[in-house]
Amino acid sequence: GQNIDQPTEMTATEGAIVQINCTYQTSGFNGLFWYQQHAGEAPTFLSYNVLDGLEEKGRFSSFLSRSKGYSYLLLKELQMKDSASYLCAVKDSNYQLIWGAGTKLIIKP
Amino acid sequence: GAVVSQHPSWVICKSGTSVKIECRSLDFQATTMFWYRQFPKQSLMLMATSNEGSKATYEQGVEKDKFLINHASLTLSTLTVTSAHPEDSSFYICSARGGEGDSTEAFFGQGTRLTVV
Numbered sequence: 001g002q003n004i005d006q007p008t009e010m011t012a013t014e015g016a017i018v019q020i021n022c023t024y025q026t027s028g029f030n031g032l033f034w035y036q037q038h039a040g041e042a043p044t045f046l047s048y049n050v051l052d053g054l055e056e057k058g059r060f061s062s063f064l065s066r067s068k069g070y071s072y073l074l075l076k077e078l079q080m081k082d083s084a085s086y087l088c089a090v091k092d093s094n095y096q097l098i099w100g101a102g103t104k105l106i107i108k109p
Numbered sequence: 110g111a112v113v114s115q116h117p118s119w120v121i122c123k124s125g126t127s128v129k130i131e132c133r134s135l136d137f138q139a140t141t142m143f144w145y146r147q148f149p150k151q152s153l154m155l156m157a158t159s160n161e162g163s164k165a166t167y168e169q170g171v172e173k174d175k176f177l178i179n180h181a182s183l184t185l186s187t188l189t190v191t192s193a194h195p196e197d198s199s200f201y202i203c204s205a206r207g208g209e210g211d212s213t214e215a216f217f218g219q220g221t222r223l224t225v226v
Binding site for chain 2: 040041042043044045087096097099100101102
């Protein structure tokens with residue numbers, strides 16, 4: 001079956017750095033996405049990786065290793081507004097998005 | 110990025126009535142639209158995939174006669190929850206995609222919070 005694993009919840013301090021991991025087992029791979037979702041709102045796109053390596057976009061970076069079925073989202077200089085759920089999603093061989101359950105990130109002052 | 114508008118943002122309805130949710134792509138042609146349901150503290154659950162002009166493909170366990178999906182044009186898809194019951198209360202989200210296998214992600218509507226009383 002298809003499976004995406006990410007931690008349920010993480011806590012970090014304002015101004016610090018946090019890394020959210022995602023491992024996946026899917027039928028085929030056509031890219032991995034990270035989304036941010038605040039409570040009661042729809043997800044918003046953060047990043048897309050299809051090749052191995054690190055993609056940096058401001059305070060957020062995303063890394064992919066296809067051979068290991070592994071990705072992480074790195075958030076730097078954490079702000080209180082970064083408190084949200086972070087969803088990892090993989091596009092499989094049929095170009096369907098397979099979603100992880102999301103990681104709830106709690107930022108403390 | 111592309112804009113997807115979903116309406117209404119929230120709706121409260123009586124048990125047994127039907128509710129229609131609209132999803133519009135405002136600045137691109139959406140060949141494929143996806144409908145998701147999300148219960149509190151859970152991830153997105155794909156309900157169905159619809160391609161313009163053809164019948165929607167429903168995921169296992171989703172009743173197609175209860176959740177009617179129409180994708181009549183390249184910019185509009187609708188989800189009608191028929192004979193709604195309290196257990197249908199959930200957050201419904203649509204997303205739209207412009208091209209098959211496109212590397213860019215599908216864009217999400219704002220979501221609709223449905224409460225059935």
